[in-house]
Amino acid sequence: MGHIVVIGAGQAGASVVAKLRKDGYDGKITLIGAEPVPPYQRPPLSKAYLLGDMALERLYLRPESFYAENDITLRLGQKVTGIDPVAQTVTVGGETIAYDDLVLTTGSDPRRLPAAIGGDLEGVFTVRTLADVDAMAPAVTEGARALIVGGGYIGLEAAAVCAKRGVKVTLVEMADRILQRVAAPETSDYFRALHSGHGVDIREGVGLERLLGGDGRVTGARFTDGTELAADFVVVGVGIAPTTVLAEAAGLEIDNGIKLDGRCRSSDPHIWAAGDCASFPYQGGRIRLESVPNAIDMAECVAGNILGDGEEYVPKPWFWSDQYDVKLQIAGLNAGYDRIVTRQGAGQSASFWYFRGAQLLAVDAMNDPRAYMVGKRLIDGGKTANPDQVGDPEFDIKALMRA
Structure with a gap:
């Protein structure tokens, strides 16, 4: 055996x-x-x-x-x-x-902040394990002041939850824009507007110089632009x-x-x-x-x-993120794109389609499960889409699967 x-x-x-x-x-x-x-x-x-x-x-x-x-x-x-x-x-x-x-x-x-800049202070959290979240939960209370370090999906999801709990949230991202590593400027713009509408203060192009503390506990932060901010707790979302x-x-x-x-x-x-x-x-x-x-x-x-199947692994990449009442669904991998086509839906519904030349690479769909489903099936099947049809809100996008 x-x-x-x-x-x-x-x-x-x-x-x-x-x-x-x-x-x-x-x-x-x-x-x-x-x-x-x-x-x-x-x-x-x-x-x-x-x-x-x-x-x-x-x-x-x-x-x-x-x-x-x-x-x-x-x-x-x-x-x-x-x-x-x-x-x-x-x-x-x-x-x-x-x-x-x-x-x-x-x-x-999770990547952590160095102790040399205050990463070891009490009240500094990462979000990865059950123990991490259990430790952070008592701090997430109405009226508290939170600093989120990192404008990727981890940081944005943490910001959304804190804001929903009545926490005053400031998010800093040292890159020029949030989601810069993983998404197009259009997707960054969408989520910046979403978070700003919920009272989150987003500061882009600003790095963290160091966390400030007293008696071993975080009390605030100093940034690379010389400004300081008071904070009751910090959530670090700078990747894994x-x-x-x-x-x-x-x-x-x-x-x-x-x-x-x-x-x-x-x-x-x-x-x-x-x-x-x-x-x-x-x-x-x-x-x-x-x-x-x-x-x-x-x-x-x-x-x-x-068990002996001898099969090659062929991934079918897809991801999701929930922020407030918006569900982001991502199909494919956008590396190497040279064109973005926007498809606007009703209300907060929208999708951004990534192309390299004539080839469809990926789709970011916000509250638009139909666009996500169609995009995923096309990408998984090695097919593409007509960018003009994608961008026409009157065009029945499901017809792309019959082409």
Whole structure:
């Protein structure tokens, strides 16, 4: 009987073990997680859960009983301290466990502010784990003053939740505009207007010089333009980095994450990876995708390939973000675009279509599920769209799928 060990009890790890059992694997399975709770959804943490609209148990991806019922050993609140690829063992809690195949689903870690500029002060939070949000929740009260550092989706979602709770929010982004790394200026303009309309003070092109504190607690911030701001708490949303410490120590190849081949196998034939921690070949290059759908799809590909499917992993990138009453849905990857076509809908509904030459690359759809659905199907099918038709609000966009 074989033994498959999975390190990392998040979305990808939970998906690997569930798929293995679903597809008939009858050997031993051990899922190891550093957090003391069963695998749970991360996206609602900083939204519905922080707002008190979702109970803890509803965060769980599956009831804890699922793992026992499917003979999956859960080792929670335990940190793996080493991997020996030659002996094919992992060390956890002082115990050595042998594996036939090992899957790394270690995820990613939030980038933190250096202690030298006040990043270690009390009242400075990141938003990644259940413990992070539980620690931050008491600070998110009506009338409090929050500083959000970073104008990406993490920072904007945190700003939206804080504003909905009656917090006075200031968001600073050192780049020229919010969402500069990930979206077109049109999408930045849309969300800047949305947040400004909810009272958020957005300051672009302004860096954080240092946080100010008293008695070990944050009290404010000084910015690179010389201004200062009082703050009761700070949320840091300046990106995440793949968690590769174990993989590096084990001698695996690293390239913006654990370097995988097209079938999600690492440089060691018995070690696989999936999710935020892993990079893989894509369209002649190499990418790493940070999304729930990618974590699930990669994990299921890994499970199938461990069982002998021999399938190449072909991602179908899509993402989402909820801010106030706006749902942003993104299909595709916009890298290399040279033209944006705007499709205006009713009210707050709009979509921005990214083209490179005549090829459709991606769609950002705000409260426009039809535009998202059509764009995703075209992109997944390797098709494109007529930009003039896309930009005509009178044109029935569903007709693009019949072309």
